[in-house]
Amino acid sequence: MIHAARMGHMGGSLSSVDILVSLYFHSMRCGPANWGDPARDHFIMSKGHSVEGFYAVLARAGFFPESALADYGKFGGMLYGHPTLKVPGVEIPSGSLGHGLAVGVGMALAAKRDGLPSRVFVLMGDGEQAEGSVWEAARAAAHYGLDNLVAIVDANGLQISGPVAKVMNSGPLAAKYASFGWAVREADGHDHAALTAAFDSAPWKPGAPNFLLAHTKKGRGVSFMENDASWHHRTPTDDEYGRALAELGARQGSGAAEAWAAGEGGAR
Amino acid sequence: MNAGKASCRHAFSAALLEAARKDPSIYAVCSDSKGSTALGDFEAALPRQYVEAGIAEQDAVGIAAGLARCDKTAFVCGPASFYSARSLEQVKVDVAYAASDVKVIGISGGVSYGYLGSTHHALHDLAVMRTFPGLEVFLPCDAASTAAITAYLAGSGKPAYMRLGRGPVPEVYAPELKAEFAPGRANLLREGRDCAIVAAGEAVQPALAAAAILAVRGIQARVLDCWSIKPFDVAAIEAAAEETGCIVTVEEHSVHGGLGSAVAEAVAQSRPVPMRIIGFPDEWAPAGSSEELFAYYGLTAERIAAAAEELAARAKGR
Numbered sequence: 015m016i017h018a019a020r021m022g023h024m025g026g027s028l029s030s031v032d033i034l035v036s037l038y039f040h041s042m043r044c045g046p047a048n049w050g051d052p053a054r055d056h057f058i059m060s061k062g063h064s065v066e067g068f069y070a071v072l073a074r075a076g077f078f079p080e081s082a083l084a085d086y087g088k089f090g091g092m093l094y095g096h097p098t099l100k101v102p103g104v105e106i107p108s109g110s111l112g113h114g115l116a117v118g119v120g121m122a123l124a125a126k127r128d129g130l131p132s133r134v135f136v137l138m139g140d141g142e143q144a145e146g147s148v149w150e151a152a153r154a155a156a157h158y159g160l161d162n163l164v165a166i167v168d169a170n171g172l173q174i175s176g177p178v179a180k181v182m183n184s185g186p187l188a189a190k191y192a193s194f195g196w197a198v199r200e201a202d203g204h205d206h207a208a209l210t211a212a213f214d215s216a217p218w219k220p221g222a223p224n225f226l227l228a229h230t231k232k233g234r235g236v237s238f239m240e241n242d243a244s245w246h247h248r249t250p251t252d253d254e255y256g257r258a259l260a261e262l263g264a265r266q267g268s269g270a271a272e273a274w275a276a277g278e279g280g281a282r
Numbered sequence: 283m284n285a286g287k288a289s290c291r292h293a294f295s296a297a298l299l300e301a302a303r304k305d306p307s308i309y310a311v312c313s314d315s316k317g318s319t320a321l322g323d324f325e326a327a328l329p330r331q332y333v334e335a336g337i338a339e340q341d342a343v344g345i346a347a348g349l350a351r352c353d354k355t356a357f358v359c360g361p362a363s364f365y366s367a368r369s370l371e372q373v374k375v376d377v378a379y380a381a382s383d384v385k386v387i388g389i390s391g392g393v394s395y396g397y398l399g400s401t402h403h404a405l406h407d408l409a410v411m412r413t414f415p416g417l418e419v420f421l422p423c424d425a426a427s428t429a430a431i432t433a434y435l436a437g438s439g440k441p442a443y444m445r446l447g448r449g450p451v452p453e454v455y456a457p458e459l460k461a462e463f464a465p466g467r468a469n470l471l472r473e474g475r476d477c478a479i480v481a482a483g484e485a486v487q488p489a490l491a492a493a494a495i496l497a498v499r500g501i502q503a504r505v506l507d508c509w510s511i512k513p514f515d516v517a518a519i520e521a522a523a524e525e526t527g528c529i530v531t532v533e534e535h536s537v538h539g540g541l542g543s544a545v546a547e548a549v550a551q552s553r554p555v556p557m558r559i560i561g562f563p564d565e566w567a568p569a570g571s572s573e574e575l576f577a578y579y580g581l582t583a584e585r586i587a588a589a590a591e592e593l594a595a596r597a598k599g600r
Contacts, residue, residue, distance in 0.1 A: 052353060099380060105351055107379050110371055116341045117376060120333075120348020120356075127330055128352070147372075150341035157336075 015066045017255040019087025021095060025232040025245035027067035029170040030137060032204045033228055034071040037135055040206070041213035046076045046102065053130045056121050058105055060114020061139035061168060062096040063247070069093055069101070077103035112145025114138060115165060119154050122163040122223075133216065135164045141173030143184035149194070152223075156195030161217035164224040165196075168203060170232035172243040191225040203228030236261050287450035291389050293425035294432050294446055295320040298357060301436035302331055308355045308436055311335060313342040315360035318448075319389050339364045343372035343386065350382040355436060362388025362445050363395070366407035377441045378414035385435045386443045391421075392484065392534035393562070394448035396571040404445070405562045409539025411443040412512045418442040418465055419512040423486035426455040427509055430463040438465075447484045447534075449572065454486055454507070466513035474502035477594040478522035478529045479586065482508045482541050485532040485560075488576070491583030496590055503590055508541055516548045523553040528597035530558045530590045532581060537561040556597045558589050 016022030085091035096109030125132035197219035233239025335342035346356035395402035481489035542559030
């Protein structure tokens with residue numbers, strides 16, 4: 015998608031895609047079949063720029079045909095460079111950072127007041143934690159005891175202009191969320207077993223919202239992209255595209271890509 | 283005009299409570315603003331449908347959008363100055379772009395807060411809100427119109443911004459008028475063919491009083507209440523231009539981007555006529571009460587009448 019459209023956010027899509035796969039193909043009760051069910055789970059892509067991996071997962075989950083992915087970056091098409099409501103499976107438009115957690119609080123609160131079993135998953139970036147609105151919502155989630163809310167930070171350590179710790183250090187995130195009244199866990203954000211174990215065991219503490227600090231690698235899976243901030247929104251040359259595909263293909267025996275290719279049985 | 287005064291915000295909270303008693307999916311979201319929005323009764327009567335966000339307008343709008351995604355109709359209520367600036371991006375993205383069933387209720391709009399100063403004034407809200415596609419923008423002028431528009435909002439299913447004043451205001455719509463409030467339709471309050479006075483919100487009452495003054499001087503002014511800033515009644519404005527030959531607009535808003543601009547956009551492209559835009563100029567207002575500021579900037583019956591008289595003479599002389 016990114017290579018063809020000559021635009022996109024490669025690094026963050028690769029750092030977050032294992033989290034998306036774990037949610038859509040294992041932990042969440044959210045797919046095209048139950049989209050109209052108010053009791054289903056919800057997902058908010060607060061770091062809206064990591065959209066290419068998100069589109070690929072939504073297509074694989076059956077929200078729209080995979081052939082539609084060719085539409086990405088085409089004039090008048092459905093797939094913008096950030097998620098919109100034109101895309102089946104997208105709950106709320108995003109792209110401006112720091113919005114998703116508050117929307118998630120509203121959804122989790124609605125589920126609580128309606129007595130529904132819905133859980134709400136919100137994926138944010140670590141650079142995004144610099145937005146003050148994130149912390150307004152973090153406070154409200156604890157105030158209302160939203161243990162049906164799971165906030166995940168894709169902690170790849172890099173943002174557009176460099177290391178998060180150097181640009182604006184928002185850490186230590188686990189300690190900060192804990193001090194805001196959240197139940198906190200950390201996991202390898204590329205380890206599907208660790209991720210699904212965390213998601214499936216929420217709520218971790220009754221009455222407390224759940225915060226998962228997912229340690230990830232920006233550009234994960236492509237050696238020359240990993241941990242390089244320039245891949246935040248760089249597009250690969252033809253040569254780089256070929257090498258990246260070769261590397262990802264070679265990794266198919268390594269678990270993550272295999273599970274990805276198999277779709278882990280599809281969305282429940 | 284001698285009928286008892288009532289505040290729009292109290293009319294709003296009463297109408298919202300009435301609607302929410304019938305429909306449990308109607309929620310109110312406040313940001314430490316239940317006093318200023320007069321929603322204390324709502325919280326006491328329907329606590330399950332009330333959400334307090336604390337002093338955090340961005341969070342309040344985001345929460346309202348989240349509630350709306352889960353089949354609620356969320357009224358997020360607080361000072362217009364904050365909701366049209368601090369949380370403007372949430373209104374743009376989470377409400378308008380997301381087509382959320384959220385109503386942003388800006389209380390104490392314009393210069394309602396008077397002496398509290400420009401931090402608390404909202405004289406830019408119409409200008410920004412009416413540029414967001416899909417967001418309806420309403421500006422009632424009295425208690426009856428506020429109640430009618432609130433009832434519409436409770437069932438519209440669309441995003442909207444409604445600005446309300448703070449203090450008690452005279453009745454414009456007597457119950458026996460049985461006025462209709464259909465979005466996109468201006469209400470004709472007085473017929474006239476010598477000039478048109480187009481107003482909205484709390485400027486409607488002095489506009490009507492100006493027309494009464496003009497009638498004594500032999501000038502028949504048409505008065506339109508453009509409470510629906512968006513969708514806007516372009517046809518009524520074009521007809522006013524065609525049939526009266528000149529238009530004075532009056533608004534409790536910056537002269538840039540509000541009602542006067544909307545009228546100018548309509549007539550300049552189809553039936554250009556002389557216009558005068560009365561409102562707040564490009565400066566920070568001096569210390570003063572709402573009434574003192576209306577007087578200082580010419581939003582009074584006498585000054586509106588004088589402007590209309592001068593404009594009508596100029597239009598006739600062309």
